[in-house]
Amino acid sequence: MNPETDSQTDSQIEQQELLAEDLIEEVSIDGMCGVY
Amino acid sequence: MDELLGEPWALSPSVALRPEPFGALAYHFGNRKLTFLKRPELVAVVRGLGAAPDVRTALETAGVPASQHAAYARALRGLAATDMIRPRAVEAAEEVG
Numbered sequence: 593m594n595p596e597t598d599s600q601t602d603s604q605i606e607q608q609e610l611l612a613e614d615l616i617e618e619v620s621i622d623g624m625c626g627v628y
Numbered sequence: 629m630d631e632l633l634g635e636p637w638a639l640s641p642s643v644a645l646r647p648e649p650f651g652a653l654a655y656h657f658g659n660r661k662l663t664f665l666k667r668p669e670l671v672a673v674v675r676g677l678g679a680a681p682d683v684r685t686a687l688e689t690a691g692v693p694a695s696q697h698a699a700y701a702r703a704l705r706g707l708a709a710t711d712m713i714r715p716r717a718v719e720a721a722e723e724v725g
Contacts, residue, residue: 615703617664618710 630701633687636716637704638678643712645671654712661710670703677713 639645642658651665654674665671672690673683680686683704687697707713 615665615667615670615700616706617666618706619662619664621660621662 630698630705632701632704632708633684633697634682636677636680636682637686637708637713638716639674640711640714645675647671654707656710656712659711661712663707663710663712670700673700673704674707674713678716 640656640658643654643656645665646653646655648664651667652671652674654663654665655661665674669690669692673686673692676686676689677683680689683701684697687700692700704713
């Protein structure tokens with residue numbers, strides 16, 4: 593097992609996760625109806 | 629790799645996309661969910677789903693590199709969880725019945 597390879601893989605996985613979370617963001621509008 | 633990539637999907641008929649500088653706002657008139665699509669490429673993917681034979685083709689057509697397909701698949705799963713997009717089989721079934 594190569595620690596450098598493991599580290600690279602972890603980094604790639606982290607990048608993927610960050611990217612996925614960076615693509616969409618859900619917004620709750622419940623409770624806003626009283627504002628307007 | 630996510631099985632979704634090989635499946636035919638489409639934008640839900642209850643969803644409106646409003647273009648924004650960062651990408652688009654997706655609003656679902658049925659469940660009143662609102663989601664920011666934070667990349668123009670993702671908007672292109674979502675808009676292109678219905679015309680593509682599968683999700684992977686929609687990603688390629690929108691210029692998303694293969695190294696990012698898994699991340700986009702995860703994002704699309706997130707959109708599917710709130711019915712922003714749906715498998716085309718579901719769409720066809722609703723049209724019939």
